[in-house]
Amino acid sequence: MTYLELKNVSKAFAGVDVVHDFSLDIEKGTLVSFLGPSGCGKTTTLRMIAGFEQLDDGSIQLDGNDITGVPPNRRDIGMVFQAYALFPNKTVRDNISFGLRMKKTPKNEIRKKVDTVLEMVRLQETADRYPHQLSGGQQQRIALARALAVQPRVLLLDEPLSALDAGVRVALRGEIRRIQSELAITTVYVTHDQEEALSISDKVVVMNKGIIQQVGTPEEIYRAPQTRFVATFIGTANQFLGTASGRDSVVCKNIKLLAEGVENFRDGEEVVALVRPENIHVQSELPQQRNDWNAIPGVVETITFHGAVTRLGVNTGGQRIVADVTVANTKPVALNQKIWLLFPMSACQVMAAKE
């Protein structure tokens, strides 16, 4: 059931379109991420939902009511900021009770609610401290507790983890997801970190230049990208520029690839075939070829160790291809070694060359 609905929302700053004709339905209790490079309009969209920016066009509905013109303090929408934005003059307890006091909640109830949310973020012992006495991760957890204490209808998180260390970031995003699921609170999460978006979201909205590129589950976004931008922004993808040929092949400069999705293009139309590095198998000799597999010979130019995988940079007659191999399933490869790159037709996706 649609709970939060953005209809044809547009916004321009000084004549430059920042968000263009943005329409999105968000279901109750789900966590939706806005993902995209900086300047893609994700934060502006979030700020329009919060009421901090006015819409140039379109409308926003929450639970069936139009909230487009409602001031931010009457929207009942909580927000967590990148810079935490805790009130420096107030203790943790006073920070969290601020929203409840604004709602004229009775005192004993405030106390109970503050204790509950502090327990939820596991920081009961910090109640009497000031924000500057907490670490960045703790401050952001308190900011989350403060936003949740008033039981908002929607929770907005604006790059909440960007200012934190890598370790804290991973731990805290798990925490955010756990609390969000427990409370089943409708949440919009803005991030430029694809791993973050993929790992915690029910749905991901990939944006670029103010336009939605794709909306889908993390799996869909990763496995079945619909545009070249999505394919290259999420994860790594080898790109083969060429022209469509027949029902299943792409003719590139010096090779012909078998690919899926070619039937959607006219013969001779410019397309790009995309293959993820982890779908490429590396073999030292050409095995018995199966007819729905691509096989490209090449020379290993670089070997980069990434821990779980080793990434090979392979020169294949001018085009550089990266392939990920795991120690477990590949024989050791040496620099300048001649190898074969193999990948099935199903791992090779075709889309329009234009972004």
Added chain:
Amino acid sequence: MKDLRKTNRESAKKMHRPRWQAFFIGLFLFYMLLPILSTYVFSVATRWDRTILPEGYTLQFYARAAGASYFTSTLRNSLILSLATVLVSLIIIVPTVYWVHMRLTSAQPLIELLMILPFGIPTVVLALALVQVYNFAPLARSPFLLIGAVVVYSMPFMYRPVSNALQAIDSHTLTEAGQSLGANIVQILAEVVIPNILPGILSGSLLVFSTVFAEYTLTSLIVGARFKTFPLLLLEYTRINGNVAAAFSVISFTIAWLVSMMILWVGTTGKATSPEALRAR
């Protein structure tokens, strides 16, 4: 061994620096304090023109100062003028600066320019212009006109610290955080913004208070004898008796200093706040 010698040399170098610092700090203090100290000594000296130190000491000039007609009334007038100016400045400047920071960032350069104007216009010109423009009752040559004038004159002293404090606390995000928690702009100002820029507000208030307490030109030209303030009385006495004038100066310092302490005290003990939290960052 080599390393040890090197570190020794380095620490010796470091040892030298404080001596230079001490010299310059000493020079600065001497420059700043000498006039004040000599005023203090002059106010209790019987005769001090033939010897390095005064020939004798007396409190009689303080007695004469306190006994002077107008002593209490000018003191009262000066206090009224200074406190009223601080109050009006606070009411006008704090919300304006906040508003410009939040919503009218494009107006910032204009405000900056306006804040330099009082330094650019000679006080005499300002006073005469005001007297000519506001030549009607009840403003003409009244204390109200004077308060208005000194508010303008002392505006930069309030604006600068308040504006800096607002910049230091990221008032934008704090305001939005308050809004998202259901607070209106008055509640946010009272509970979040003002407590966090209190150091700026206090130093602005102190600067305005001490500037206005010692103000002479505007007072003399706009109201003159109708609303005599302490500096006017002081100047009168420099022509009558230098020692009494020095005693007046000392009294004036002391009052300005006491009121400053009071403003600081009221500002910092009003609520249980952590001084660390109030530090600008």
